[in-house]
Amino acid sequence: MGADAEIGALLRARCSARLTQMQVGKACGYSASAVSRIESGRLRVDYPTLMRLATFLRIAPEQLRALAVPGMANVATVAGGCRSVEEDEVRRRELLTGAVAAGATAVVGARPAAAAEPVDLEVALFRLPQVEPVPLPRLAGQVSAARRDFCATQYTRLRQTLPGLIAAATVTRDVSTGQAREEADLVLAPSYVLAAELATKQHSDAAWVAADRALAAARRSGIPVAVGEASRQLAIAMRRSGRSTAAVHLLTKEADDLDASRDHTGAVRTTLLLTGAYSAATGQDRSTALALLEEAEQEAGRHPAVPGLFTVEATRTQVDAYRISVLNALGTPDEAVTVADRLEVDRMPTAERRARARTDVARMWNALGDGKQTFAALRQVEAEAPQAVRRPALRALTAGLLYGPTRIEGVREFAARTGALAA
Structure with missing residues (x-):
């Protein structure tokens, strides 16, 4: 099925809304016969009209945007680099495979050797390298590759x-x-979200800069999922x-603005609530x-998981993990033991x-002595993740064990x- 036909299939949501082609056409400036041709994939409409149709039929704009721009399906759902967002995105993602493979190093050059000089992210954000514009599908592939590196805890390469x-x-x-x-x-x-995530793990003030820039770009894009992800980082x-x-005020406000009835925005809302819970606990x-x-x-119980939408998935298992971190932050780690079990x-x-x-479980046991x-x-x-255990917070936890009273x-x-341990 071509993109025009898939757009048409989505627009036939008017049937469930009990709307006629004439009613849809009148709302968007088309005749009933033109709406029929759009739905059958025989008439292509411009982008503004497509968005008017989406608004009138209460279709998430990002669903049509992903189809309207070839190769941009993954980006329109925040470049789900861990996994695809929808089952029906698989075919479109495969179309990107060639671009991703060919462009995997085209934007930033060959992957650096292990001995390369470490990058100071704070400096890099204010002095970005000079590069040429890159086709959007290739950039989409780059974001997906970077997201995969983050999910795999390949922090050195990501930096x-x-x-x-x-x-x-x-x-x-x-x-x-x-x-x-x-x-x-x-x-x-x-x-920028990935830069903020990485900076946060390194306890770097660059997280503020990256998160602010991520939110500005997300708001310009007009995609609720992107805004939610960036708001979480800020x-x-x-x-x-x-x-x-x-932080709690920002997260709850953004969560309230999202449509909880849709799986993807509902999943974003769940993630914002989880981050809000931990923020309140701190x-x-x-x-x-x-x-x-x-x-x-x-x-999380109302919606199926939406894989790859965020680096944090809105599942009941993830809720349990957050519950442990919340109880640790509240100073009641004993209440978290049954959750950890x-x-x-x-x-x-x-x-x-x-x-x-597993880090939160380690903190729980450490608080319990x-x-x-x-x-x-x-x-x-x-x-699980050799680079993760070298983070400053975990090195401090290890040092506490090393110099503690128990051998x-x-x-x-x-x-x-x-x-x-210093060399």
Whole structure:
């Protein structure tokens, strides 16, 4: 089925809304016969008309946008690099395979050798490399590849490639107009989101800059999923600077603005509520934290998982992982033990999320004074994601075990291996 025919199939949603072709045409400036040709794929309409049709029929604009712009299906749903967003996106993603394979290093050059100089993300965001504009499908492939690196905890490689990717998306956006400019912003937003995610893991103030730029690009694109993802990153930066209440306000406001009845926006809403729950917990607002957690759990139960929509999936397993982090932050890790016992970490789809869940379990045991269980969880993190265990927060946790009152076999070697022990 061609893109025009698929658009037509979507527009036939008027049938379930009990609307006639004449009513649809009158609302959008077309005759009934023209609407019939659009629905059958025999008449192609311009972009503004397509968006008017989507609005009138209450179809998510990103669904039509993905079909209207060849090769941009993954970008229109925030470049789901971990996995595709919809089953019916598989065919369109395959069309991108050639572009992704050919362009996997075209934007940012060959992947750097392991011995390359580390990139200072704070400096790189203010001094982006000079690059040429790049075709949007190729940029879409680059975002997908970068998202996969993040999900696989390949942080060193991601740190090397992100500046070039952001630079390419920026210059491409700057030379584009109209719809192409919006699509370029839709590539730029998740690029900055990944920079914010990476900066947060490294405890870098660059997270503020990247999150702010991500949200600006997302709002320009007009796609609710992109806005939700960027808002989440900005709220995390707020929370880490001690502004938990402001973070919760931002997250709940964005969540309220999303349509909870649709699977993709409903999944975004669930993720925002989870981040809001943890943000409230860091501010010691127990009632708000638990209320948001329960709301998120209810939302997760109403909708099927939407793979690859975010780096965080809106599932009940993810809710349990957040529940542990919330209870840790509230100073009641004992309440998290039963949750940790039932947590099905192996059901989480990416190494990054599995490592994060095991990190929260390690923090729980550490708060309870059980060094051996803490170390066991840290070793699971290392087995899952070797680069994740070298993050500053985990090195500090390891150092606490090393210099703590209880001698634990293997900790010194682990500390040396992960950078927690000075050479």
